[in-house]
Amino acid sequence: MTAVPTRTPARPSGVGAQTRRLVDRYLLLVYTTLAVVYLLVPVALVILFSFNDPAGKSNVVWQGFTLKYWLHPFSVDGLPEAVGLSLLIAFLSTAIATTLGTLIALALVRYDFRLRRTSNLLIFLPMATPEIVLGASLLTMFVSIGSEPFFPLSAVTILIAHVMFNISFVVVTVRARLAGFPRHLEEAAMDLYANELQTFWKVTFPLILPGIIAAALLAFSLSIDDFVITNFTSGKSQTFPMFIYAKNRIGVPPQVNVIGTVIFLVAVGGVLITTVSSRRRR
Amino acid sequence: MGVWLKRHSWVVPYALLAPGMLWLILFYVYPGIQMFIASFWSGTLETGFTFSLDNYTNYTEAFDQFSPFYARSIVYAGAATLLTFLIAYPLAYTIATKGGSQKNLLLFLVVAPFFTSFLLRTIAWKIILSDSGLLLGPLKAIGLVPEEFRLLATPVAVISGITYNFLPFMTLPIYVAIEKVDGRLVEAAKDLYAGPWRPGGAVVGGLVGGVLAAVLGVIFNWSWPAMALVGGTAGALIGWFLVSESFIRVTFPLSLPGVFAGSLLTFIPAIGDYINAEFLGNPSTRMIGNVIQNKFLTQNDYPTAAALSFMLMAGVLAVVAVYARALGTEDVSTGRL
Numbered sequence: 330m331t332a333v334p335t336r337t338p339a340r341p342s343g344v345g346a347q348t349r350r351l352v353d354r355y356l357l358l359v360y361t362t363l364a365v366v367y368l369l370v371p372v373a374l375v376i377l378f379s380f381n382d383p384a385g386k387s388n389v390v391w392q393g394f395t396l397k398y399w400l401h402p403f404s405v406d407g408l409p410e411a412v413g414l415s416l417l418i419a420f421l422s423t424a425i426a427t428t429l430g431t432l433i434a435l436a437l438v439r440y441d442f443r444l445r446r447t448s449n450l451l452i453f454l455p456m457a458t459p460e461i462v463l464g465a466s467l468l469t470m471f472v473s474i475g476s477e478p479f480f481p482l483s484a485v486t487i488l489i490a491h492v493m494f495n496i497s498f499v500v501v502t503v504r505a506r507l508a509g510f511p512r513h514l515e516e517a518a519m520d521l522y523a524n525e526l527q528t529f530w531k532v533t534f535p536l537i538l539p540g541i542i543a544a545a546l547l548a549f550s551l552s553i554d555d556f557v558i559t560n561f562t563s564g565k566s567q568t569f570p571m572f573i574y575a576k577n578r579i580g581v582p583p584q585v586n587v588i589g590t591v592i593f594l595v596a597v598g599g600v601l602i603t604t605v606s607s608r609r610r611r
Numbered sequence: 612m613g614v615w616l617k618r619h620s621w622v623v624p625y626a627l628l629a630p631g632m633l634w635l636i637l638f639y640v641y642p643g644i645q646m647f648i649a650s651f652w653s654g655t656l657e658t659g660f661t662f663s664l665d666n667y668t669n670y671t672e673a674f675d676q677f678s679p680f681y682a683r684s685i686v687y688a689g690a691a692t693l694l695t696f697l698i699a700y701p702l703a704y705t706i707a708t709k710g711g712s713q714k715n716l717l718l719f720l721v722v723a724p725f726f727t728s729f730l731l732r733t734i735a736w737k738i739i740l741s742d743s744g745l746l747l748g749p750l751k752a753i754g755l756v757p758e759e760f761r762l763l764a765t766p767v768a769v770i771s772g773i774t775y776n777f778l779p780f781m782t783l784p785i786y787v788a789i790e791k792v793d794g795r796l797v798e799a800a801k802d803l804y805a806g807p808w809r810p811g812g813a814v815v816g817g818l819v820g821g822v823l824a825a826v827l828g829v830i831f832n833w834s835w836p837a838m839a840l841v842g843g844t845a846g847a848l849i850g851w852f853l854v855s856e857s858f859i860r861v862t863f864p865l866s867l868p869g870v871f872a873g874s875l876l877t878f879i880p881a882i883g884d885y886i887n888a889e890f891l892g893n894p895s896t897r898m899i900g901n902v903i904q905n906k907f908l909t910q911n912d913y914p915t916a917a918a919l920s921f922m923l924m925a926g927v928l929a930v931v932a933v934y935a936r937a938l939g940t941e942d943v944s945t946g947r948l
Contacts, residue, residue: 356853364701370745371732375732375734433627435627436623442621444625451635454639459900461903461923462646556730581734593726593727600726
């Protein structure tokens, strides 16, 4: 894929070499543009169809432009409740998983202890298990326990599941940031008579905060978009993705596209803000 | 407290680990064991379930009945993994080597689809692939494609949906691997007269392209000789014009860990997926995920469903174990980010 050999001072001439130079300069660029377009076309369609004015229930053929679904995004039965539940579970599972996962990451990076390998394995396995197996095994456990708070399935069981699959992602994100951590700063703080807790809150925590924020953003986006595991652990409660799934047979209303677009814009905004602010900090 | 901690400092890591690990043991390990137990159950949800080792027949019966679904899942997930690799490699390569100051923006665009709902994106593919939709509408209008040709509700649609949805999982690890390649090695190769890789590139490219396209042709139920011809020609052209010796001898071998990590990260979610098969396919494209969710959530046939999931998990973990033995787990878990 790299072209244009640079070993001779004079550039090779001839049709072949010229083609290669052109290809090297433009082809990969064109290809990358096409690939990005391919990645973004479905996203663009989701946004576009939030402005569609469908004739029937099905929102898959473009009929005409309207703003009415943007003005009344919650005018479908069950949608506000579903979005509310999704947000609630995303916030709670992010808070819990980020706390638990950060503690694990600290232990794995800073300390040597006997169960390290086992711990690493236990962090890795949930990420290597298909989602459907995670959901199915939780469902089996909840049913076989068969009593509160695990059964009947509810928002609590969804939350338990979301925290479970988020922990590993938080650990690997925070661990990646901790790997290049300037340990001498902590030692300096200790030399200046700060105790362990003071050192942690005044030195360690501010330094790993960007990693923790990145992990929290990842956890939040995984939680709010999860369908498969939620489908197995939700019982009668309905999250936003469950709502979309239920509506898919009869036609997804444009209001769902409005909410999807808003989530997309908020997520993009969140990423932009954290990138810009982390750049400024540097 | 400080003094106590200093004397018993070995406690600290365990105290940090305990809450999170406990959560994983209670809600990952234990449910896995419970599912294994459930695969030896007999009975129904109404009458209650009883455990007996004699119920190993759950496995044999489930396998006899549903092995075509496993086979189909492996084929679809394998084809999608292959396609994501073919699409992702040049993309990751370009971003890593020619991205310059645009690298972060391009990476952001690669993961941007993840910020819209997975289900909504898959529904958007219905709009793209439908009989007179975004893709086939114009092609049919200019007569390039016969009127009765369709993509939606075929294996092609399912595989392209999976390919699209998991493409970033393949792109990011390959990007990380290529990014890590020391540019001085490439320079050194060129100093040692590594030039364009022809005619070897054309031969190898033609063969690889031809075989891959023929395999896809068989899976898609399209004419495989025609596919082989197109793929072979494309591969030969790419091999002749684009592939240099320094790439094939330095960059590509060094990027292989990223390729393996990406393949795993694409294959695992792909083989358990049932949304693409349900939204974009038809009853004859159902994958093992569709069977498992139907058994669990509609029929409440827990024993069979548990046996099916356990076999899926065992298969996936076997692949993962081979991988982890060969390359370690760090690459996979960091590549995902």
